[in-house]
Amino acid sequence: MQITSRVLIVDDEAEFSETLAKIFKRREIDVDTANGCLMAIEKLKASEFDVIIMDVSMPGIDGIQCLGMVKQQWPETEVIILTGHASVTSGIQGMQGGAFDYCLKPIDFGELLEKIELACEKVQINRGR
Amino acid sequence: MPFLFDRIRSLFRGTPRLTPAELQAAFRDHYKEFRALLTANNNALELMAEMEEALSVGHPFGMSFVRGHCTALSVNIYKMTHHLTRMADGKYAGLEQPFLHISREIEQIIAGRPVNVEGAAVLSMADVDAGMVDQVGEKMANLGEVRNRVGLRVPDGFVITAAASRNLIKVNELQAEINRRLKGLALDNLEELYSVSAGVQSLITNASLPEELEEEILAHYQQLATEEDPDPLVALRSSALGEDSSNVSFAGQYRTQLNVDRESVGQVYKEIVAGKYKSQAIVYRKQRGFRSQDVHMCVGCLRMVDAVVSGVLYSRAPDDPRSTFVIIQAAPGLASNVVDGSAATEQFLVSRAVPHSILDQKSAAEKDSGDALQTLTAAQAAELADVGVRLEEHFGSAQDIEWSFDQAGLCYILQSRPLGRAASDTPSFDEPSAPLAQDQSQEEAELPTPIHTGGVCASRGVACGPVFTVRSSLDLLRFPKGAVLLVETPYPDWASLLDRASAVISETGQMAAHLATVAREFGVPAIFGMKQALTTLENHSLITVDATACKVYEGRIEPLLALAFSKPNLMAGSPVYKILVEALQHITPLNLTDPASPFFNPQSCQTLHDITRFCHEKAMVEMFTFGERYGFDDKAAKQLVVDAPSQWWVIDLDNGFRPDFDPEARYVDLSHIVSVPMLAIWQGMTAFPWAGPPPVSLRGFGSIIFQSTRNTNIDPAVRSSLTAKNYFLISKNFCNLSVRLGYHFAMVEAYLSDLLTESYVSFTFKGGAADDQRKAARIQLLADVLAHFAFRVERKGDALTARVEKRSVEFLMERLKVLGYLTVHARQIDMVMGNQHSIRQYQEKFLTEITTLLEKPEGVTP
Structure with a gap:
């Protein structure tokens, strides 16, 4: 299935975001990156995104806090939490905060793409597209 | 999106009903x-x-x-x-x-319980005993015990504790960076492993030593100075927490530096601490289930012994806890020459009983002169045997001891640790080069002539692989998985290859070398001291190594390989293993x-x-009571009218029933069902009558009785979920069957479409009444049968998943018949899966009947 939706990657590790973005672009996914929560909020205000891939550990506002802010203002945007430090607590916190799903680093790209696809499908149904 | 269920609920509170749509x-x-x-x-x-x-x-x-x-x-x-x-x-x-x-x-x-690393930064050996293992590491705690409790001679010195190394890392703020570099490190990428290892070590060696610690180290060093020796040389030895415990040798994985002077002691200390991140130590910890965060490096700083002769002493034969002799490997000079495998050694078997007579003595030739080695006098051998017996008595288990005799003939103990239990088995010291066991020797006549023989068995076993010679670190990077590691000297550094090597051959060394200890621990067959091996054995050629008999054969020798031992579970009992066991108590x-x-x-x-x-049970209930709850009768579960002991219920999601079916009816006949996948599954389920429970042997029955004590659902006398309803969820092209038949749970799901990308058949099977071994045998049987019919099968323990995707509707319908058949006929057969004959019998029956079923498109009349 072709994903025609917009994806925003939020991660303070620029190298990681850019690599992921390149892979997405190769699969013709419309993708943008943000190096932290505040930049992500700015980008969300400027244009509509369907899915956000959000790293948990970021300096300043962490991924779980940022998730709360995003879901409050853009409840229909789905967030997939990403982390290199798996923790049961952060996993549950993310899901309780309204995350669509949770992915561990190092990433299984197939798995991540599948989750993005499902999240996009949900967003599009909710938005009545 | 407004939640439609809420709307439905409100609508049913006296408001108009929802439209059918x-x-x-x-x-x-x-x-x-x-x-x-x-x-x-x-x-x-x-x-x-x-x-x-x-x-x-x-x-x-x-x-x-x-x-x-x-x-x-x-x-x-x-x-x-x-x-x-x-x-x-x-x-x-x-x-x-x-x-x-x-x-x-x-x-x-x-999260675990953090290791207590509080306390003094430096402790004199005079103050150390076995109770201080959390401060000084096991090696130094044991040595302190040897000195202060057993009263044997140990070099003077001190220990720089775990608290000191933790402080070194903390003051220099290194931990976050170390964690970052180690995160996601793939151990099979050797190049990355070595690069990360070198980088992390360099972070530590370049860190600054806290001033207070440096002063304390030098103050203790000064106490070792005497008038005759104002600037004594010392040996710095690693003593990591967790190292040298009874099942884990860590032999030679960390660092020891000899002949260190006053000026270098601070820098060498940092190098030893950095040794925690040596590549082989990283690999070893992972393989043995140690968490890096739990390993704290303590460092023993001991006055050098001016050794005349040194070696290793085993208080018993490693493979025989009842052996009546000690084993001594001795070589001129320092003990390090013996344990790094570089020195030619003399071996003594000495009686444990007083007067400790020498039972056997084998001398290797000296490297330079070629003369036979003469290392120990009978009195010294007897003294060592006495040391072995005393230390074993004190520590309560057989010991692996490093020792030296100095110029004055005084015996110093440098290390005493539990003698590693052999992994699969170990060299037999009664018959050091014993060939294969007696019943195998008859077959030996049929074996080809070996291409090389000799040396000593450092770790028993048989293995096959291509020869790969390692001379340098560069060769390490290219070492292929499954190759036979061929080296000149068995340095401990080669240990990082032991999870990749099928066997090890070294031209020098003996069974007391650290690499031999680790090879035994990992169950990797090894021959050491095999002269001319580098010349005779051609790189990349396929060989079979019979380490037990110290023989090498060209090619793959199946009769020998059939005798290979299975590798030990290296993780069992390790800290990470224990954490998983503990976590699983709250999970499974x-x-x-x-x-x-x-x-x-x-x-x-x-x-x-x-x-x-x-959740699963209640979700089923919620799903199948939806129609009842909302008066949505045409979607309520209908009982299937069939002549079968189990109850089958069907729910129509979308056009699964014939249009003329009465939505008010509580029962549905098979003739009303038009769901293509359901009919295919049903055909498979009913093609052959179920033969009933298999006759169970006393053992199989015992296994069920045992399981019943743990799971009351398995007690046939108790009404349970196992006798509950089974459901088909259907539409014209979709079917989901959730079934509990007997003691297993199975789920078949399919969507059939002319668009290949949408079509799939999936199968999940889990559980059973018998013990784990029998359940696993049934899963294997099912996996074999499913693989035969082109399913992609994954099995984990007593669970199995199988899939077929993107195939024609006809092909998938046949697979649904297979699954229908297996769902019924795999019932309860786990009870008889302890018997190979039964397994074969069922496999043949299943394959024959399914083939018959598939050959007749209209099905088989029972």
């Missing part, structure tokens, strides 16, 4: 939640099976595996509770409390088994498995 849409939403719940359920069961498998298989896993799996599991179970709550309009919100409670327990186990036990019980409620969920079981 709205109700159908509501049902689809309901079904969507149900599907999502089933997906999370399958993911959760798969994760549990992977964790259980990790315990039994013995492949290395680290904390990232434990943490990642526990996290993924919690996320999936959270999803289940979430979807169930939505399906049931919030009815099961009480699940949150037990879920959070269990998850917190698991998180605490994973299933207590919530009987849905009819008053205790089948959220409050009774004690494990994550209980929660999955509860």
Whole structure:
């Protein structure tokens, strides 16, 4: 299935975001990156995104806090939490905060793409597209 | 999106009914939640099976595996509770409390109890004993015990403690950077491993030594100075916490530096601390299940012994705890020459009983002169035997001891640790080069002539692989998995290859070398001291190594390989293994088994498995009572009218029944069903009558009785969920069958479409009444049969998943018949799976009957 939706990657590790973005672009996914929560909020205000891939550990506002802010203002945007430090607590916190799903680093790209696809499908149904 | 269920509920409170189209849409939403719940359920069961498998298989896993799996599991179970709550309009919100409670327990186990590394930074050897292992590491704690409690001679010195090394890392703020570099490090990428290892070590060696610590080290060093020797040379020895415990040798994995002077002691100390991150130590920790964070490097600083002769002493033969002799390997000079495998040694077998007579003595030729070595006098050998016996008595287990005699003839103990238990088996010291066991020797006549023989057996066993010669670190990077490691000298540094090597051959060395200890521990066959091996054995040629008989054959020798020992489970008992075992106590036990019980409620969920079981059961109920609840009769579960002992219920999602079917009817006849996949499954289920429970042997029956004590659902006398209803969820082209037949759970799902990309058939099978071994045997049988019919099969413990995708409708229908057949006929056969004959018999029966079934498109008349 072709994903025609917009994806925003939020991660303070620029190298990681850019690599992921390149892979997405190769699969013709419309993708943008943000190096932290505040930049992500700015980008969300400027244009509509369907899915956000959000790293948990970021300096300043962490991924779980940022998730709360995003879901409050853009409840229909789905967030997939990403982390290199798996923790049961952060996993549950993310899901309780309204995350669509949770992915561990190092990433299984197939798995991540599948989750993005499902999240996009949900967003599009909710938005009545 | 406004939640449609809420609308439905409000509409039914005296408001007009929804239109059929709205109700159908509501049902689809309901079904969507149900599907999502089933997906999370399958993911959760798969994760549990992977964790259980990790315990039994013995492949290395680290904390990232434990943490990642526990996290993924919690996320999936959270999803289940979430979807169930939505399906049931919030009815099961009480699940949150037990879920959070269990998850917190698991998180605490994973976080672990931090090792206590408080206390003094430097301690004199005069103040150290075995009780201080958390401060000074096991090696130095044992040595302190030898000196202060047993009263044997140990070089003077001091220990720089775990608190000091922790402080070194803390003051220089290195931990976060070290963690970052180690994160996600793939151990099979040797180039990355060596690069990360070198980088991390360099961070530590370049760090500044805290001033206070440096002063304290020098003050203790000064105490070793005497008038005759004002600037004594010392040996710095690693003594990591967790090192040298009875099942884990860590032999030679860390660093020892000899002949260190006053000026260098600070820098060398940092190098020894950095040695925690030597590549082979990183690999070893992972393979043996140690968490890096739990390993703290302590460093012993001992005055050098001016050694005339040194060596290793085993207080018993490693493979025989009742042996009546000690084994001594001795070489001129320092003990390090013996343990790094570089020196030619003399071996003594000395009686444990007074007067400790020499029972056997084998001398190797000296490297330079070629003369036979003469290392120990009879009195010295007897003194060492006495030391071995005393230390074994004191520590309560056989000991592996390093020793030296100085110029004055005084014996110093440099190390005493539990003698490593051999992995699969070990060299037999009664017959050091014993060939294969007697019953095998008859077959030896049929073996080809070996291409090379000689040396000593450093680790018994047989293995086959291509020869790969390693001379340098560059060769390490290219070492292929499964190759035979061929080296000139068995340096401990080669240990990082032992998880990749099928066998080891070294031109020099003997069985006391560190590499031999680690090879025995890992169950890798090894021949040391095999002269001319580098010349005779051609690189990349395929050879079979019979380490037990010290023989090498050209090619693959199947009769010998058939005798190879299985590798030991290296993870068993390790810290990471124990953490996983402890975490699984809160994950896998299933207590919530009987849905009819008053205790089948959220409050009774004690494990994550209980929660999955509860969610799954209640989701089924919610799904199949949807029609009843909302008066949506044409979607309510209808009982299938069939002549079968089990109850079958069918729910029509969309055009699964004939248009003329009466939606008010409570029963449905097979003739009313038009669901293509359901009819195919049913054909497979009914093609051959089930033969009834298999005749059970006393053992198989005993296994069930034992299981019944753990799971009351298996007691046939008790009414249980196992006799409950089985459901088909259908549409014209879709079918989901959830079935509990006997003691297993199976799910078949299919969507048939002319668009190949949409079409699939999937199968999940789990459980059984017999013990784990029999259940696993049934799973293997099913896996073999399914693979025969082109299913992609994955098996984990007693669970199996199988899929076929993107194939024609005709092909998939045939597969559905196969699954229908297996769902019925695999029933209860796990009881007789302890017997190879039964397994073969069932396999033949299944393949024959299924083939007959598929050959007749209209099915088989019983």
